[in-house]
Amino acid sequence: MVIVSITPEIALDELFTYAGGLGVLEADKLYGASRIGLDYIVLSIFYRRGYVDYRFDGETPIPLPQRQPREAWRILEPEEEFAISLRGEEVIVRPWTYERGSAKAVLFEAVCPRWARVLTDQVYVENSIEEQFLRYAFLAKSSAYYLKEIIGLENISVIDLQEAHTSLLLLALPLENRYRLIIHTPGPWGHPGFPGDFIAREFGSFLGDYVILTDMALERIGKAFVVSQKHRDIMAKVFPRYSNKITAITNGVDIHRWMHPKLLKAYLESNLSKDILKNVKGEARRELVALLKKYKEKIDLGDKLVIVWTRRLARYKRPDFIARFIEDHYDVNAFFVLGGKPHPRDSDGLGYARWFRRLHLRFSNVVYIYDYNVVIAKKIFHAMNLLLFTPFSGWEACGTSYMKAGINGAPILSSRDGGALEFIVDGDNSWFFGEDLRDFIDIYSDPRAKEINEKEYREFEQKLLSIIDLYNSDRERFYEIAFNAIKTFVPKADIVNALRKYYVKE
Incomplete structure (x- = not known):
């Protein structure tokens, strides 16, 4: 059938x-x-x-x-x-x-x-x-x-x-x-x-x-499904009449599509190690440099922490967090890869694109990839050291970018939202900031949204500075966390888990 x-x-x-x-x-x-x-x-x-x-x-x-x-x-x-x-x-x-x-x-x-x-x-x-x-x-x-x-x-x-x-x-x-x-x-x-x-x-x-x-x-x-456990709580409040029909099945990713081939091979052969992860990151970094040179002639990654924010440019995903951080701390020892497109009729999104482009033109350690797509994304996920996942709490149904980062041995600095709550152990395989809000707050009209954003930006800022310091001062500890990410994310993130729950009867 x-x-x-x-x-x-x-x-x-x-x-x-x-x-x-x-x-x-x-x-x-x-x-x-x-x-x-x-x-x-x-x-x-x-x-x-x-x-x-x-x-x-x-x-x-x-x-x-x-x-x-x-x-x-x-x-x-x-x-x-x-x-x-x-x-x-x-x-x-x-x-x-x-x-x-x-x-x-x-x-x-x-x-x-x-x-x-x-x-x-x-x-x-x-x-x-x-x-x-x-x-x-x-x-x-x-x-x-x-x-x-x-x-x-x-x-x-x-x-x-x-x-x-x-x-x-x-x-x-x-x-x-x-x-x-x-x-x-x-x-x-x-x-x-x-x-x-x-x-x-x-x-x-x-x-x-x-x-x-x-x-x-x-x-x-x-019967209806939502795509993370938290998403079920949110949607039960948005559509209370139908809450009894709603079940949660958390999304996943195709690990064969998104994992670096050498990491995937090591995982399937039960041979993953920190040394293999470090070697793969070095190889992928060289490929990333070649990609980035298509957008900016002079690229000097050195051994800097490669920090990535690549998502659709929309208000609820809060691209302003990384843009503000770069403006406030442009001289940190890190390299920033920004990417994503706005909808052509979204004035907020177009404004974020202008902001990212301004940062790209102004700072040598920032590249904005304005034509971000699946092929480019694979190269970035393979090479990154840290992903930023910053949605306004309650607005991200699940998200999968943090899964793609984690299965490639890149920890995440994440807001408490979506399926990230089911993957991240703060300080062990990644980091959290902000509150886990279970009410759906209208970010366009509710005055609480501005207060929450300002408070959470300050926590995000301090957490990110501490992660950059950890990478530069205790590389081994950073790689312990990165290795924990890949070990814990791959078994949970595989899309086959979700497919079996949807379609394979025990």
């Missing part, structure tokens, strides 16, 4: 069909499912112009569409086109397939008419609320056709809806007891709502004047 996952994005190694963490996670699941032989199919959208790239005019970020890599056309195979109805018109859909062992991704492209092509243009970039709705109606109707006519409903064991964006499928193809909703964020962008007349026009059901898709989905399905 086939396992089906529907997702608005997926970060396959060879394609730009993702914006951030959800896409990376869904690709890790696909690769992991293939490795353990699950019959696993992912349905998503083929975004012709990717997500977004940037160039800079001085410090000002200029957004550009992404060009798909040439390799995309080598690894994708087209299937027979079919038609769906949108806005009362026929829309031609071309499915592109990507296969990896027992797992497969099917990416839908709107071929014509011309107005429909924009629906599969750029990830999460829409020109209106109606266009956003039509994009996910397109995904729902394309998925419904593919499930019914190509896979066959009798062959499907479960359909997992990744985020509420995909839940319009419940209306396009009503099936009892086979749908599950997986909620990946407490943030408002993960719980979109649309005018009821949009839904009535496309699916023939009037559900109210304005419909929050998460509410609509939770009302209809029998």
Whole structure:
């Protein structure tokens, strides 16, 4: 029986069909499912112009569409086109397939008419609320056709809806007891709502004047998942009516995809040691220098602590913490690698990009990687010494960047949020700062947010200074903590653990 996952994005190694963490996670699941032989199919959208790239005019970020890599056309195979109805018109859909062992991704492209092509243009970039709705109606109707006519409903064991964006499928193809909703964020962008007349026009059901898709989905399905233990506590307060339906399964990463090959080999052979870790870090550091020289001509890492903040540039992830720290302590004996993209219409995010670019231009020990992607991320995780994971407590559903750091022997300085609470032992395999908040505080309007940020920045600052001092004064102790990270993270972080909980019955 086939396992089906529907997702608005997926970060396959060879394609730009993702914006951030959800896409990376869904690709890790696909690769992991293939490795353990699950019959696993992912349905998503083929975004012709990717997500977004940037160039800079001085410090000002200029957004550009992404060009798909040439390799995309080598690894994708087209299937027979079919038609769906949108806005009362026929829309031609071309499915592109990507296969990896027992797992497969099917990416839908709107071929014509011309107005429909924009629906599969750029990830999460829409020109209106109606266009956003039509994009996910397109995904729902394309998925419904593919499930019914190509896979066959009798062959499907479960359909997992990744985020509420995909839940319009419940209306396009009503099936009892086979749908599950997986909620990946407490943030408002993960719980979109649309005018009821949009839904009535496309699916023939009037559900109210304005419909929050998460509410609509939770009302209809029998089971939902969230992606860390803390996330369950938060979501039970955000959607209290449905708390009895919600179960937590903590995310993971594909260790075969993200671990340095030599560390992975040593781990699989039960041969990991501090000496192997040190040697691998030295080798990866040389590769990192070559990467960084593409962004800044003169790079002098020496034996400095390599500190990394690489995430989507959004307010709740608090990129301002590392930016403030660098401005306050630019002369510390450390090297800073910053990376990540803002959404092209997020004024906060664009402001952080300008700030990072300013630091890049001003300080010799700072590099900002503005075109951060999966391929670049692997090189950075292999070489880094310390990851900074700084979300506002309560806003990070799980996160996986700290997992990728830990499995590569890089400890983390983390706020108390997401799945990090299930991995980090403060002072033993990484470090914590800040409070573990279990109320969902609106960082845009609640006056407490500013007070919390200021207090937590001061703790972050002191913790980071102490870690830099530890690295420079007691390298062996630092590597003990780094080695503890890899030993404790790898068994827990492997995506296979999550896949077995989702799909393999004992």
